Amino acid sequence: MQILQLDQNNKHQIAIFSFLSALIIYIFVFGFELTHFSLSIDEEFNNNILHTVAIGRWGHALLKASIYPEPFIPFFTEILTFILLAASCTVIVKIFCLNLNQSLFFTVLYASSVQFAYQLQFLNQCDTLATAILLSSVAVYLIVRKNSFLHTVIFPAFLICYSIAIYQSLIFLPYSLLIAYLLIDEVRGTENTRHLKLITALCISSVIGLILYFVLGKLILIYYHLQTESYLSNIVTWFNESPGESLKKIRRSIEHYFTLKAPYGLNTFLIAFLFLILPLLYPLKRKARYGFYVLLSILTLFCMNIVVGKGLPARTMTSFAVFFASAGLIGFIIIRKNKYLWAVAAFSFLYGMACSSNLFYIDYIAYNKDYRLASFIASDIAKEIKVSPDVPVKVYFFGAMDIKRVNRPNNSDMFGASFLNWDSGNSVRISAFMNKAEIATIIPASYADIKSDLNTVYAAPVWPQKGSIFQIKDVVVVKLGQSVGYCPNGVKENTIPKQCL
Numbered sequence: 001m002q003i004l005q006l007d008q009n010n011k012h013q014i015a016i017f018s019f020l021s022a023l024i025i026y027i028f029v030f031g032f033e034l035t036h037f038s039l040s041i042d043e044e045f046n047n048n049i050l051h052t053v054a055i056g057r058w059g060h061a062l063l064k065a066s067i068y069p070e071p072f073i074p075f076f077t078e079i080l081t082f083i084l085l086a087a088s089c090t091v092i093v094k095i096f097c098l099n100l101n102q103s104l105f106f107t108v109l110y111a112s113s114v115q116f117a118y119q120l121q122f123l124n125q126c127d128t129l130a131t132a133i134l135l136s137s138v139a140v141y142l143i144v145r146k147n148s149f150l151h152t153v154i155f156p157a158f159l160i161c162y163s164i165a166i167y168q169s170l171i172f173l174p175y176s177l178l179i180a181y182l183l184i185d186e187v188r189g190t191e192n193t194r195h196l197k198l199i200t201a202l203c204i205s206s207v208i209g210l211i212l213y214f215v216l217g218k219l220i221l222i223y224y225h226l227q228t229e230s231y232l233s234n235i236v237t238w239f240n241e242s243p244g245e246s247l248k249k250i251r252r253s254i255e256h257y258f259t260l261k262a263p264y265g266l267n268t269f270l271i272a273f274l275f276l277i278l279p280l281l282y283p284l285k286r287k288a289r290y291g292f293y294v295l296l297s298i299l300t301l302f303c304m305n306i307v308v309g310k311g312l313p314a315r316t317m318t319s320f321a322v323f324f325a326s327a328g329l330i331g332f333i334i335i336r337k338n339k340y341l342w343a344v345a346a347f348s349f350l351y352g353m354a355c356s357s358n359l360f361y362i363d364y365i366a367y368n369k370d371y372r373l374a375s376f377i378a379s380d381i382a383k384e385i386k387v388s389p390d391v392p393v394k395v396y397f398f399g400a401m402d403i404k405r406v407n408r409p410n411n412s413d414m415f416g417a418s419f420l421n422w423d424s425g426n427s428v429r430i431s432a433f434m435n436k437a438e439i440a441t442i443i444p445a446s447y448a449d450i451k452s453d454l455n456t457v458y459a460a461p462v463w464p465q466k467g468s469i470f471q472i473k474d475v476v477v478v479k480l481g482q483s484v485g486y487c488p489n490g491v492k493e494n495t496i497p498k499q500c501l
Helices: 011-029 031-035 049-054 058-066 076-096 100-111 114-120 126-145 149-166 168-188 195-224 231-235 243-258 269-281 287-301 303-308 320-334 339-385 427-436 454-459
Strands: 393-398 442-444 469-472 475-479
Touching: 011 031, 011 076, 011 100, 011 339, 031 076, 031 339, 049 058, 049 195, 058 126, 058 149, 058 195, 076 100, 076 114, 076 126, 076 168, 076 320, 100 320, 100 339, 114 126, 114 320, 114 339, 126 149, 126 168, 126 195, 149 168, 149 195, 168 195, 168 269, 168 287, 168 303, 168 320, 243 269, 243 303, 269 287, 269 320, 287 303, 287 320, 320 339, 339 393, 339 427, 339 469, 339 475, 393 427, 427 442, 454 469
Parallel strands: 393 442, 393 475
Antiparallel strands: 469 475
């Protein structure tokens, strides 16, 4: 089937066509987020550089401290992200050596994956994450398409090092890409004896990259005079629960993808799985090896779940787009009369646009709801202490407002979350949100400022009742809930009480 009047095998034309196609698809699929700005959780802080260094994302911090806007620029950050992701799609097309039709089919599936909505929700890091995906893709391209030790081991090691310094779970993305390449190789029946060599090169590059990552991370922590925040160890259940319980949680989290209970928008996993096992029904030359690669591909997709010993949010499924699009491509290659498969591409595009728009619409509604309530709170503060709303005020927000999330689909992670009750009440987040949205000028007070007068706080009614806003010394207290939140000082982003006190 000839889609456009382009040379089916002209590599330069195909690369340009893939890039432009992916860019256009991203703009359509994530168009609502592009045109309807809203603040989501973690987007309220103006500077996350020291925090990201402390949790091991020093690659992100270096980009933000140098060439990328910190924390973000609405519209520009999204467009930059789409350009970087479209470039990664182009690199993958070159890795797989696709012709025009194959590249278009792959591009539609890759760029319309809803998984990236869960990353795009965090504008403060989506551009750096897209950079990391591009770097990982280039690393695999060098391993597959070059022959020298410098190109297949050393350069990829540096690229892998920097990509995981941006987002740690991306350590598994190069493996998903390489396994996808090997699967496609098997389907094509290519007499390729380099498989073991390619896997070995990636393993060596990954080890070198990880060593560099940890060494450089330590040096950067010393430079910034910071202590590491054990972000990963805090969520690993293997350390706190029995192996049996952890295995049960892993099994349950993987089962969700096979039983249409995956995170919202990711039930296309089942389509990918069917495409992956389809070639086993055909007379492949090396069917056993293909089956082994399929198993590796699925395990790699769920590697983060296996590492931490439980189910994880959709934003950690960084290999999903590659998994889904590569599986569809395999079906496209093996089914010779594949014109009907364009319906799958059309479905993926429409499904991706619908799910993504719904998710970001939920965030948009939640943001406007928070904005409206926070504006009322700011107005009440100004009336209570008799100052202009523009005057800086030292405030502590105690507890979490009893506010339900907006109507949202099941398993949609942080979409629709409210700043007014996140972390069961986080004063620093609420203050940052109100400052960022220009609702008020809040000087964040600490828990220590009000701790000695907790009896007064507990005795007060909850906002918007009269008496819910009062002063303790020089601090205005706004009581939003009956009990203090998980992070009284608002220092940590996680919700483990003992780490926030």
